[in-house]
Every structure is written in C-alpha cells, then in structure tokens.
Amino acid sequence: MDFRNAVAMKVQETTGLDLETVNRLIEIPPQEDMGDYAFPCFALAKTMRKAPNMIASELALSDKLSADWISKVEAKGPYLNFFVDRGAFAKEVLSEVLEKGTSFGQSEEGSGKTVIIEYSSPNIAKPFHVGHAFTTILGHSLSRIYEKLGYKVVRMNHLGDYGTQFGKLITAFRLWGDEEALEKDAIAELLRIYVKFHEEEKKDENLTTVARENFKKLEDGCEEEVALWTRFRELSLKEFNKLYDRMGVSFDNYNGESYYSNLIPGIIDLLREKNLLVESEGAQVVMLDEKKLPPCIILKSDGTTIYASRDLAAAKYRYDTYHFDKNIYVVGMPQALHFQQVFAVLEKAGMPFAKNCEHVGFGLVKFQNMKFSTREGNIVALEDLLNESVAKTYELIKANAETRNSDLSEDELKAIAEKVGLGAVIYTYVKAGRERDIVFSWDTMLDFEGDTAPYLIYTYARTRSILRKAAEQGFLPEKAGSGLLNKLNGDEEFACVKMIADLPDAVKKAAASNEPFMVSRAVAQIARSFNRFYNNCSILGGDDAELKTARLALCEAVCDAIEAGTYLLGIPVVEQM
RNA sequence: GUCCACGUAGCUCAGCAGGAUAGAGCGACCGCCUCCUAAGCGGUAGGCCGGAGGUUCGAAUCCCCUCGUGGACGCCA
Known part of the structure; x- marks a missing residue:
C-alpha cells in the first residue's frame, strides 16, 4: 500500500478534485509534529470562495x-495534516522490505527498454x-x-585510443622506449617517453614530422605501427582493468575512438x-544557426576527421546495434556544447534517436594546495588515493579490533579495510549533485566521520x-506480515521506517535526473535515523520479547535497505569493522 | 564580446514544476561509553538564501537587471 496515494484518494473523495491534481499538491510537512502528509488548501480557495484556513478546518471535520x-x-492554518497510524505504517513498510530483501526498491518501469551508458573512457597510455x-x-x-528499475543497461567504455598522440608515442618508443619498463608498468613508461617527446620536440622540429608520418602509417594500417599501437592499447587496458576490478566496475564494450573512426565515411x-x-574556412561543417549553436566541424580543412564525426558515427552504431531507448554520455561539463552540437546534427540528419541522446555532465575535480598538471607529473593517481584511503581505514579498524578484542584475522582486517x-572514496563522488566541482584535499577525502561511506x-x-x-x-527478527510489527510506533522507530519507505522513490528520482546523490542522500x-533509534532505545535489552523481535525486524530491514542503496552507489558493505 | 553553469551557516552541500519556523555534515563549544561497535548520539552558537527590482495571498525557489566565480565558444578530446 502506498500511503501517500491513499491519502490522496481520501482527499479526492472529500473534495472532488481529481486524483492527479491532489497527488501533485500533497506534500510532506516540514516538521514532524505537523503530521506525515499535508494537503494545502490554497487551490480550493478560488472555487470555494473561502479562506484556505476555513476550508482546512471544515475538511478536517469530515468523517x-x-x-x-x-x-x-x-x-493547521491552510493545511490539512494527516497522521498515519504508525504501527500500520511500520507493518506495511517493513513487511515489504523483509519479503524483498535487497531487491527492495526494484521496479519494472524500465522493463523492455535499453539504456546505453558511456562512461570512464580514459585515454590509452595516460595515467x-x-x-x-x-x-x-x-x-x-x-x-x-x-538496472534496478528494470532497464537493460549496456556499459560502454569509449576509450581514447586514437589520434596524433599515437604517432608521437610510436616515435618516442622507438627512440627511448624501455621494453622491460613497458612490461612492468606500461602507463608509467608510456608517460615517461611521452613527456620526453614533448621536451625533445622543442629542440628538434623533425620529431614532429616523424610523429605525423607514423600516425599516417598507423591509419593506413602499416603492420609495425599497428602492432605497437595494439600493444600500447592492450597493456594500458590491462592496467585500467586492474582498477576496474578493484572497484567492481565492468563494461560490456570497449570500442574506442579508433573503432568508430572506421565508420565515419558512412556518416x-x-x-x-x-x-x-x-564548406567553411576550408573545413566541412554542418550549420546549426537555427538552433543557435555554432557550426559543427565534421572534417578539418586537411580532410581528416575530428571527434564530432567520431561521436556521430558512434551514436549511429549504437542505435543500429542496440536500438537504445536512451543513450547517455557521462562526460564532463566542459563538453556540454560539443554534445549539443552532435545531437543537433543527428536531429538535422533525421536520425530518430537524436532526442534519446543525453549528455550527463559533471563538475571538475580541483585541487586544494596542489597544482594539477599532467606534464609536471604532479597529478593524483586514483590508485594512490585508493591506497591511502585503505591504509587509513586499516589503521582504524586494527585499533578498533584491539580495543574490542575481536577475533578478526589479519586477512579479514585487510579485506574490510579494502x-x-x-x-569512502566512492562516496565523496556521489554525495553531492554531480555538477558540483569536487575540491580535492586529502583531509576531506580521508575524513571518515559524518556524511561518509564509513558512516553508512x-x-x-x-x-x-x-x-x-x-x-x-x-x-x-519478526517475519513479514507479523502483527507484532505494529509495536514499532516510537518516535525514533517511526522516523526510521519513514526513511526506509522513501528509498524506492529516491531511486526513481535518481534515474530521472541521472543523479546518484538522490540515492546516497536517502x-x-x-542510517542517521537508525543511529538515533539505536542510541535512544535498547534493542536487545528490554523485557518485552515481542518488542525485541519487532525491533530486530527493523534492524533487518535497515540492513537490507542500506545494502540495496550502497550497492547502487558501487559501495560495498561489511559484516564487521 | 556571446552563451552556459554556479553564488544558501566559518567550510562542504541539500532544499528550487512557488507554500507552514530555510535543513544536513564538517569545524567550534558543552555533554553522553559498569549497557547492543563512540567511524556513534544529544545540545549550544552560527543565515537580510550575492545585491536591487518585478510577478502574487505567498519567492531561496519564477521573470528582468546587476555584481562575483568558474567553464565553453571551429579545425584537441
């Protein structure tokens, strides 16, 4: 039973307004003592020609x-406030969670639909x-x-594996490459020679020419160049996959820019x-004046392709291959205009799927007290951040294990710390709206108190x-449907149940706005409401055995809800810490 | 110059298809472990919601203007 909708139906019966309108108007009061749902009576004031306050007090009397x-x-004033029966509410909500377990919140709204999500897309040979x-x-x-909402999801990693920089890498590797270093740590070695190339290039212009020639050979499919490129790509991917595995991230498709390049002629x-x-200034472009956008360059004046043409080819390929209902690009905000142009060109070209493409942008990761430059090599590698975070966690749980005399083994401690x-790191990325910049500092990244994953x-x-x-x-714990769940009617218990009940809606909103933080907030x-309950009530201590089992059911439901929610964020849970 | 975001507590952020006394976390200060894990909980302090106008019964929320910050604006991705 959906209590909100049930309230709406009651209001509909009494006022004669249509259900949809009522549902839209119903809100959650800002204060707990004002009730659980509220119907503001302003909307009725005009038709009934009465003050909203009067209407509210009259309606309140209706049987x-x-x-x-x-x-x-x-x-209360112009509001008609509803208080639900706490016991009934607890029984209803908890029964559902206990039945469904961690699949709580799952829905079928996306059933039969395919959504493509392009994300990660790192550049080959770069940290x-x-x-x-x-x-x-x-x-x-x-x-x-x-996926939770029933969509079929295709995860695409649009690797940056194409472009003139590969001509440079091939050139640099032939001059200064170290086989052993490449096998040991490919990205570090490729970065080293890449940086060296740029240094040497300043002194020797000839290098630039050689690099360009090598890229041309690569494009033309010359064996040696292709072999080197393939190797760089595979070794880089191997490194990336280590990170992906560690974070539980996976992809269905690793087609990079090079793959789509071959499809450009068709476009x-x-x-x-x-x-x-x-033609415009020597380049081939699509004009987008009617959309108030600058022209989209398709072919450069030298006749070569550019990223817009690759994205166009990729979009068409994706539609032809997957017939997506939604095609999402998780790419930084600075590229917003680029995607507007690409989508506009698709639309102009009569591609029916143009309107189903969406750019999901996000803010910058900035650094406090730090300069950020690839050339100077002073970037923070994700791996280092993860390691720092894990190391700090390890110290904490080790100390806890000692004070609590726990029997956790060294291996278990390490697994938990991991x-x-x-x-902790993942949460810092999904705790706020995605368009916010993240100001990186070791202090805040490694602060495990308050609104953090360790708290959850x-x-x-x-x-x-x-x-x-x-x-x-x-x-x-009491089983789903048990009448004893009605006993959970204390302030803290009720508050906690309400928060659990909000989770499914948060998941839907998260998808609708492509904002995972809707889930993290929920x-x-x-967790916060449960911790209040925990601090105010003894769960195992009381004499009332029935209340005890009911409260254990609440514990069980809280665990299911937290596990279901953190899973959606990519954050694991542990049994002990 | 044009366009786009953003500006809410000391800091990081919610809230914005208009609604009741603007909420969290961190930091500060004061408390709570003979009791289920103190990475926890309670309390106090802290706000002209960047500024000025407008729309109306009502604006942090919508519109106009303005200031500030960041970003994007054709042959990189």
Whole structure:
C-alpha cells in the first residue's frame, strides 16, 4: 500500500478534485509534529470562495477522511495534516522490505527498454587520475540504478585510443622506449617517453614530422605501427582493468575512438546526401544557426576527421546495434556544447534517436594546495588515493579490533579495510549533485566521520552485529506480515521506517535526473535515523520479547535497505569493522 | 564580446514544476561509553538564501537587471 496515494484518494473523495491534481499538491510537512502528509488548501480557495484556513478546518471535520490507517487529521492554518497510524505504517513498510530483501526498491518501469551508458573512457597510455574517477563512479552507479528499475543497461567504455598522440608515442618508443619498463608498468613508461617527446620536440622540429608520418602509417594500417599501437592499447587496458576490478566496475564494450573512426565515411556520405555539409574556412561543417549553436566541424580543412564525426558515427552504431531507448554520455561539463552540437546534427540528419541522446555532465575535480598538471607529473593517481584511503581505514579498524578484542584475522582486517577504504572514496563522488566541482584535499577525502561511506557501512556492521547477538540468544527478527510489527510506533522507530519507505522513490528520482546523490542522500538518512533509534532505545535489552523481535525486524530491514542503496552507489558493505 | 553553469551557516552541500519556523555534515563549544561497535548520539552558537527590482495571498525557489566565480565558444578530446 502506498500511503501517500491513499491519502490522496481520501482527499479526492472529500473534495472532488481529481486524483492527479491532489497527488501533485500533497506534500510532506516540514516538521514532524505537523503530521506525515499535508494537503494545502490554497487551490480550493478560488472555487470555494473561502479562506484556505476555513476550508482546512471544515475538511478536517469530515468523517470521510477517517480510516484505520489514519490516526489523526487536523487543520493547521491552510493545511490539512494527516497522521498515519504508525504501527500500520511500520507493518506495511517493513513487511515489504523483509519479503524483498535487497531487491527492495526494484521496479519494472524500465522493463523492455535499453539504456546505453558511456562512461570512464580514459585515454590509452595516460595515467588514470582522480578526475577519471568521477565519470567512472557516476557511470557505474547510474548503470546499477537503471538496472534496478528494470532497464537493460549496456556499459560502454569509449576509450581514447586514437589520434596524433599515437604517432608521437610510436616515435618516442622507438627512440627511448624501455621494453622491460613497458612490461612492468606500461602507463608509467608510456608517460615517461611521452613527456620526453614533448621536451625533445622543442629542440628538434623533425620529431614532429616523424610523429605525423607514423600516425599516417598507423591509419593506413602499416603492420609495425599497428602492432605497437595494439600493444600500447592492450597493456594500458590491462592496467585500467586492474582498477576496474578493484572497484567492481565492468563494461560490456570497449570500442574506442579508433573503432568508430572506421565508420565515419558512412556518416559523411549520409550528411552529404542530406545536403548538410557545407564548406567553411576550408573545413566541412554542418550549420546549426537555427538552433543557435555554432557550426559543427565534421572534417578539418586537411580532410581528416575530428571527434564530432567520431561521436556521430558512434551514436549511429549504437542505435543500429542496440536500438537504445536512451543513450547517455557521462562526460564532463566542459563538453556540454560539443554534445549539443552532435545531437543537433543527428536531429538535422533525421536520425530518430537524436532526442534519446543525453549528455550527463559533471563538475571538475580541483585541487586544494596542489597544482594539477599532467606534464609536471604532479597529478593524483586514483590508485594512490585508493591506497591511502585503505591504509587509513586499516589503521582504524586494527585499533578498533584491539580495543574490542575481536577475533578478526589479519586477512579479514585487510579485506574490510579494502572495502571501507574504497567506499569512502566512492562516496565523496556521489554525495553531492554531480555538477558540483569536487575540491580535492586529502583531509576531506580521508575524513571518515559524518556524511561518509564509513558512516553508512559502520551503521550496517553495527546492526548486523546486533542481529548476530540476537540469534545467539535465540531471538530472531519478526517475519513479514507479523502483527507484532505494529509495536514499532516510537518516535525514533517511526522516523526510521519513514526513511526506509522513501528509498524506492529516491531511486526513481535518481534515474530521472541521472543523479546518484538522490540515492546516497536517502541511504544516509536511513542510517542517521537508525543511529538515533539505536542510541535512544535498547534493542536487545528490554523485557518485552515481542518488542525485541519487532525491533530486530527493523534492524533487518535497515540492513537490507542500506545494502540495496550502497550497492547502487558501487559501495560495498561489511559484516564487521 | 556571446552563451552556459554556479553564488544558501566559518567550510562542504541539500532544499528550487512557488507554500507552514530555510535543513544536513564538517569545524567550534558543552555533554553522553559498569549497557547492543563512540567511524556513534544529544545540545549550544552560527543565515537580510550575492545585491536591487518585478510577478502574487505567498519567492531561496519564477521573470528582468546587476555584481562575483568558474567553464565553453571551429579545425584537441
């Protein structure tokens, strides 16, 4: 039963307004003592020609509004406030969670639909730094969120594996490459020679020419150049995959820019057929004046392709291959204009899927007290950040294990530290709206108190611990549907149940706005409300055995909800910490 | 110059298809472990919601202007 909708139906019966309107108007009061749902009466003021306050107090008297699941209806100013019966609410909500477990919040709204999510997309031969983590973590989370809603998700890693820099790399490797170093740490070695190339290039212009020639050979499919490129690509991907595995991130497709490059001629032909290509300053462009956008360059004046043409080819390929209902690009905000242009060209070319393409942008990862430059080599590699976080977590749980005399083995401690440490990093990327910049500082990244993943995981672990202890004492959580769940009507219990009940809606909103933080906020609220309850009420301590089992059911539901929620963010939970 | 974001507590951020006394976390200060994990909980302090106008019963939320910050504006991606 959906209590909100049930309230709406009651209001509909009494006022005669249509259900949709009522549903839109119903809101959650800002204060708890004002009730659980509110219907503002302003909308009725005009038709009834009465003051909203009057209408509210009159409606409050109507016996049509009573029901066994409503404990009170009262008028407060222009608002008609509904108080649900706490016991009935707890039983309803918790029963659903206990039945569904971690699949709580799942829905079928995306059933039969395919959504493509392009994310991560690092450049071959370049270090994977904390900025890449943003798209990776966001895309991973969005993938899981859409899957939760029943969509078929295709995860695409649009690798940066094409362009003139590969001519430079091939040239540099032939001159200064170290085979052994390449095998040992490919990205470090490729970065080293790349940096060296730029230094030497300043002194020797001939290098630039050689690099250009080598890129041309690569494009033309010359064996040696292709072999080197393939090797760089594979070795880089191997490194990236280590990180992906560690974070539980996966992809269905690693087609990079090089793959789509081969499809560009088809797109050019298509644009020519439609007479969209015009020459401008030597380049071939599509004019987008009617959309108030600058022209989109398709072919450079030297006749070579550019990223817009690759994205056009990629979009068409994706539609032809997957017939997507939604095609999402998780790419930084600075590229917003680029995607507007690409989508506009698709639309102009009559591609029916143009309107289903969406750019999901995100902010910059900035650095406090730090300069950020690839050339100077002083970037923060994601791996280093993860390691720092895990190391700090390890110290904390080791200290805790000692004070609590826990029997955790060294291996277990390490495994827990890995999960919690990673979770902490991931959470910093999904705790706020994605368009916000993240100001990176070791202090805030490694602060594990308050609104953080360790807080969520800690809440989970502590609750699991209670459930284990209870089982040892012979107490099991009350089952779904049990009337004893009605006993959960205290302030803290009720607040917690309400937060759990909000999770499914948060997941839907997260997908609708492509904002994982809607989920992280909901989970954090569940954890916070539970911690309040935990501090105010003894779960295992009381004499009332029935209340005890009911409260254990709440514990169980909290665990399910937190686990379901953190999973959607890509954050793992642990049984102890 | 044009366009796009953003500007809310000391800091990081919610809230913005208009609605009741603007909320969290961090930091500060004061408390709470003989009791289920103190990575926890409670309390106090802290706000002309960048500024000025307008729309109306009502604006942090919508419109106009303005200031500030960041970003994007054709042959990089």
